[in-house]
Amino acid sequence: MRYALRYLWCLGVFGLGLGTLYWFLSYEVVGAVALWFFGFMPLIVATWWTLRGTDEALSASDDPEARPQDRSGHAVGSFPLVTSWPVFLAMGVIVIGASLVYGLILLPAGAALFVWAIIGLARETPD
Amino acid sequence: MSRARVAAIALLAATASSCSSSFGMPSGASEQGQDIFNLWQVFFWAAIVVAAVVYGLLGWSLLRYRRRRAEPDALGRQFREHIPLEIVYTAIPVVIVIGLFAASISTGDTVGDVTPNPDVVLHAEAFSWGWRFSFPNEGVIVLSDPSGEGVPGPVVKLPVGETVRVELTSNDVIHAFWVPEFLFKRDAIPGRTNIFDVTPTTPGTYHGVCSEYCGLNHAYMTFTVEVVPAQEFRSWLTQQPSESTA
Amino acid sequence: MAHAATVGVHGVTAVAEAPIVAEPRRRRPVSWLTTTDHKKIGIAYCVTAFCFFLIGGTLADLMRAELAEPGRQLLTPQTYNGLFTIHGIVMIFLFVAPFGVGFANYLIPLQIGAPDMAFPRLNALSYWFYLGGGTLVLLAGFAAAGGGAKTGWYIYSPLSNLRYSPGVGPDLLILGLALTALATLLSGLNIVTTVFLLRAPGMTMWRLPIFTWNMVITAVLGLVAFPPALAAFVLLLFDRRLGGFAFDPLGGGDPIIYQHLFWFLGHPEVYILILPFFGVITEIIPVFSRKPLFGYTGFVLATLAIGALSVGVWAHHMFTTGVVDNPFFTAMTLTIAVPTGVKFFNWIGSMWGGRIWLAVPMLFSIGFMLNFLIGGVTGVMLASAPIDFSVSDSYFLVSHFHYTMMGGAVFGIFAGIYFWWPKITGYLLSERLGRVVFVFLFVGFNLTFWPQFVVGLRGMPRRIVDYDTNLGWNTPNLVSTIGAGLLTIGVLTFLVDVWTSHRRRTLAGDDPWGGYSLEWATTSPPPERNFASLPRIRSERPAFDLHHPDLQPVAAAEPKANR
Numbered sequence: 001m002r003y004a005l006r007y008l009w010c011l012g013v014f015g016l017g018l019g020t021l022y023w024f025l026s027y028e029v030v031g032a033v034a035l036w037f038f039g040f041m042p043l044i045v046a047t048w049w050t051l052r053g054t055d056e057a058l059s060a061s062d063d064p065e066a067r068p069q070d071r072s073g074h075a076v077g078s079f080p081l082v083t084s085w086p087v088f089l090a091m092g093v094i095v096i097g098a099s100l101v102y103g104l105i106l107l108p109a110g111a112a113l114f115v116w117a118i119i120g121l122a123r124e125t126p127d
Numbered sequence: 128m129s130r131a132r133v134a135a136i137a138l139l140a141a142t143a144s145s146c147s148s149s150f151g152m153p154s155g156a157s158e159q160g161q162d163i164f165n166l167w168q169v170f171f172w173a174a175i176v177v178a179a180v181v182y183g184l185l186g187w188s189l190l191r192y193r194r195r196r197a198e199p200d201a202l203g204r205q206f207r208e209h210i211p212l213e214i215v216y217t218a219i220p221v222v223i224v225i226g227l228f229a230a231s232i233s234t235g236d237t238v239g240d241v242t243p244n245p246d247v248v249l250h251a252e253a254f255s256w257g258w259r260f261s262f263p264n265e266g267v268i269v270l271s272d273p274s275g276e277g278v279p280g281p282v283v284k285l286p287v288g289e290t291v292r293v294e295l296t297s298n299d300v301i302h303a304f305w306v307p308e309f310l311f312k313r314d315a316i317p318g319r320t321n322i323f324d325v326t327p328t329t330p331g332t333y334h335g336v337c338s339e340y341c342g343l344n345h346a347y348m349t350f351t352v353e354v355v356p357a358q359e360f361r362s363w364l365t366q367q368p369s370e371s372t373a
Numbered sequence: 374m375a376h377a378a379t380v381g382v383h384g385v386t387a388v389a390e391a392p393i394v395a396e397p398r399r400r401r402p403v404s405w406l407t408t409t410d411h412k413k414i415g416i417a418y419c420v421t422a423f424c425f426f427l428i429g430g431t432l433a434d435l436m437r438a439e440l441a442e443p444g445r446q447l448l449t450p451q452t453y454n455g456l457f458t459i460h461g462i463v464m465i466f467l468f469v470a471p472f473g474v475g476f477a478n479y480l481i482p483l484q485i486g487a488p489d490m491a492f493p494r495l496n497a498l499s500y501w502f503y504l505g506g507g508t509l510v511l512l513a514g515f516a517a518a519g520g521g522a523k524t525g526w527y528i529y530s531p532l533s534n535l536r537y538s539p540g541v542g543p544d545l546l547i548l549g550l551a552l553t554a555l556a557t558l559l560s561g562l563n564i565v566t567t568v569f570l571l572r573a574p575g576m577t578m579w580r581l582p583i584f585t586w587n588m589v590i591t592a593v594l595g596l597v598a599f600p601p602a603l604a605a606f607v608l609l610l611f612d613r614r615l616g617g618f619a620f621d622p623l624g625g626g627d628p629i630i631y632q633h634l635f636w637f638l639g640h641p642e643v644y645i646l647i648l649p650f651f652g653v654i655t656e657i658i659p660v661f662s663r664k665p666l667f668g669y670t671g672f673v674l675a676t677l678a679i680g681a682l683s684v685g686v687w688a689h690h691m692f693t694t695g696v697v698d699n700p701f702f703t704a705m706t707l708t709i710a711v712p713t714g715v716k717f718f719n720w721i722g723s724m725w726g727g728r729i730w731l732a733v734p735m736l737f738s739i740g741f742m743l744n745f746l747i748g749g750v751t752g753v754m755l756a757s758a759p760i761d762f763s764v765s766d767s768y769f770l771v772s773h774f775h776y777t778m779m780g781g782a783v784f785g786i787f788a789g790i791y792f793w794w795p796k797i798t799g800y801l802l803s804e805r806l807g808r809v810v811f812v813f814l815f816v817g818f819n820l821t822f823w824p825q826f827v828v829g830l831r832g833m834p835r836r837i838v839d840y841d842t843n844l845g846w847n848t849p850n851l852v853s854t855i856g857a858g859l860l861t862i863g864v865l866t867f868l869v870d871v872w873t874s875h876r877r878r879t880l881a882g883d884d885p886w887g888g889y890s891l892e893w894a895t896t897s898p899p900p901e902r903n904f905a906s907l908p909r910i911r912s913e914r915p916a917f918d919l920h921h922p923d924l925q926p927v928a929a930a931e932p933k934a935n936r
Contacts, residue, residue: 008591014681015597015684018684022701026697030634030635031634031637034634038597041860063573063575067575067909068906068907068908068910068912069574081408082406082407082409083494083497086409086497087406091505093505094502094552101545121494132742152763153832154778163759167763170757173753177746178747181717182743184742185724185742188721188725189739192662193729194730200887201728203663203726203727203728204726206665206667206726207665207666207668208667208671209667209668213718217671217711220711222936224711227707227757228707231703231756231757235703300529300537301531301532307664307763312693312766314693314694316694316696317628319629323695334844337834339529340835341532342523342532343454345454346450346837346840347839
């Protein structure tokens with residue numbers, strides 16, 4: 001977990017730094033904004049994570065001496081082996097997109113499929 | 128002569144010719160083009176050296192370190208790193224790259240230099256799919272018919288040894304003005320005027336193309352540049368239609 | 374209908390101690406529609422991507438057939454312009470990138486010792502977005518009212534504005550691209566989360582197989598680079614369909630902004646295309662040299678550097694516009710050549726002092742190195758803005774990127790296919806036929822693209838249906854087309870190999886090659902939750918350590934306990 005945080009900070013600082021260097025060398029606004037955004041996005045997560053505090057205990061994944069039976073961590077949820085909601089969700093998004101080209105008459109159908117599939121996905125995970 | 132000697136002589140000849148060769152690039156019919164050609168040779172030699180080292184090491188490994196039929200499961204020497212070597216083989220490319228950068232910047236400066244007092248100003252306007260060349264200071268225009276298959280593009284003459292400032296723009300989509308023998312191209316962008324200098328040094332007839340895909344007849348949007356002595360250029364100008372009547 | 378469609382079979386929890394239950398294999402075709410198993414999804418990605426490869430390759434063969442001789446023989450300019458547009462999109466976004474994602478989906482959980490990806494349903498969703506987006510692209514090319522999309526794969530404005538590209542082709546193309554981009558982006562999310570959170574005990578970040586490391590960096594690049602391009606595509610649709618002038622100079626817009634946004638994705642995209650296959654051959658070369666990877670730490674640092682720097686080089690695609698800061702981008706592009714180049718020394722170092730076994734995966738890896746070097750040094754040439762003025766947008770450029778993308782990535786794809794086929798299917802592909810495939814692909818590839826360097830230097834621009842006969846371009850073009858024919862034979866031979874090997878079914882066993890990473894420590898094919906039991910992980914070669922208990926495992930980069 002600690003690695004993730006470190007990489008996010010590095011990416012954020014690099015992006016902001018490169019963007020600032022680029023801005024003062026070129027005064028070209030699109031690239032500078034894109035680079036600043038590139039730096040800003042990981043910083044959102046990194047800042048939140050740092051403020052919230054990461055788990056100090058070394059997880060088995062990061063412990064070089066861990067044995068296979070030392071799996072640590074708690075169950076975060078279960079996932080289904082078989083489900084058809086992703087197909088329907090994708091179909092909904094594709095129909096919505098296609099409606100922009102083939103005619104807005106398709107939009108209600110796509111939106112309905114999308115909403116139905118989202119609800120199905122959300123309700124699927126038991127506990 | 129034995130076949131081996133023939134082969135050796137052929138190889139030597141090929142190497143010798145390529146030492147002074149252009150490696151396939153035109154040598155540049157303009158001052159700016161010649162600067163770029165010199166830069167190209169620097170890069171090409173650097174590439175040859177790098178390729179020789181890498182291919183050499185690779186070839187050597189493949190020859191020397193093959194597994195033996197008698198011991199199909201034998202392991203190689205299990206070393207994982209060699210920090211000094213790693214530092215050296217990272218540092219050398221850094222040095223090479225710094226050198227290439229310095230060479231590029233110096234050439235970029237001379238090629239991109241636009242003199243405040245050009246001898247000739249050429250206004251090049253690209254459109255789909257042809258070229259409208261005009262010499263605003265002389266009030267002359269050279270217009271191509273809209274290009275298509277089999278339709279030749281316009282012929283524009285330029286004077287040897289004089290600096291031509293090209294002002295390049297487009298009427299519609301993005302095109303590009305490329306004369307391969309000048310080793311130079313620049314995009315023709317609607318809403319913008321790109322300005323660059325060409326100082327032709329070698330008389331001749333040079334093919335020009337549009338090098339930014341612009342739709343249906345992009346392939347046929349060609350033109351010809353003829354570099355001629357200044358006298359001939361000026362008399363040619365007087366024979367062209369004037370801008371006001373075209 | 375809702376309940377019948379969702380079979381509520383629930384698997385084991387993501388991070389917990391739980392017995393591995395052997396599930397009956399679902400063989401019904403509909404199981405491919407409802408699966409969330411990363412292995413099935415990975416196979417689906419790879420098979421679909423290969424089909425797109427065949428389509429893109431056919432388009433290329435048609436183009437080469439036209440260009441073999443000056444004068445128009447076979448195709449109209451309209452058709453030709455559509456062909457290269459769709460060829461580019463198909464090869465980049467529907468073949469190479471998804472193939473990398475397919476390998477990643479199949480291999481990452483296996484390589485890190487996890488039962489599946491972190492978000493299995495999102496994984497399935499990504500695949501369906503990919504398939505849907507790909508279908509829209511094919512429709513855009515071949516079944517669009519008003520003619521197929523003919524904007525070039527960059528879809529530059531103003532050419533892609535409604536005025537110059539009427540019809541729904543470009544709209545479908547943009548939509549299909551956006552969907553495929555979304556698929557890759559979501560896969561990237563999945564990959565990063567999986568690798569950060571689901572590693573087996575002892576599998577520290579610095580013991581990850583290089584393929585997994587490269588996929589993590591690829592995934593981060595995807596997350597960073599796709600949003601600006603998606604913004605550009607939305608604005609393009611705005612300009613086309615909703616009366617916008619974002620990029621149209623007639624309304625105060627600027628076409629250069631589109632180029633900035635597009636290439637901000639476009640350049641990281643090519644690293645997204647190649648990094649997985651750097652990873653693939655870095656898995657293969659040490660295994661077939663019987664040695665550990667040379668310079669693991671340096672390799673990972675170099676790949677991190679490539680990932681980071683690749684975000685800052687985009688405008689080297691715009692040198693000829695005359696409106697970008699050429700020195701900055703020349704500097705950045707030349708800089709990125711260094712970490713890319715030192716990888717060659719990692720690979721050669723891995724072969725040095727080894728016992729090299731020239732099995733088919735190794736042949737393709739060596740072919741990768743030979744080809745990619747040429748792609749790389751020509752890339753260094755193109756990095757220099759003044760040189761770019763002479764060779765950009767010519768066949769020199771076309772050849773450069775084919776040397777890296779095809780000579781590199783596609784050879785990496787074939788290397789990976791031959792390497793992991795036994796693991797995925799349980800049986801071996803033919804060594805003999807594999808060698809034939811390699812020879813045809815290697816010779817064919819170089820015969821196709823080396824002449825394109827020559828003809829590019831002689832002034833042949835790209836994206837032209839035809840050329841004049843007196844320019845010295847005839848012979849190289851003819852040779853190039855012959856090479857394309859050899860490439861086609863090679864690909865067809867590969868299909869024959871797949872077919873005959875499937876019939877013959879020579880069982881491979883768990884570990885036919887002596888592999889290093891965890892996937893070689895389980896059965897071929899792996900069981901439904903990947904591992905009946907996990908071995909102890911003490912180095913970046915856990916399967917090797919398992920199969921060589923006499924040797925003391927030595928980790929390449931030992932992390933400190935308090936990191």
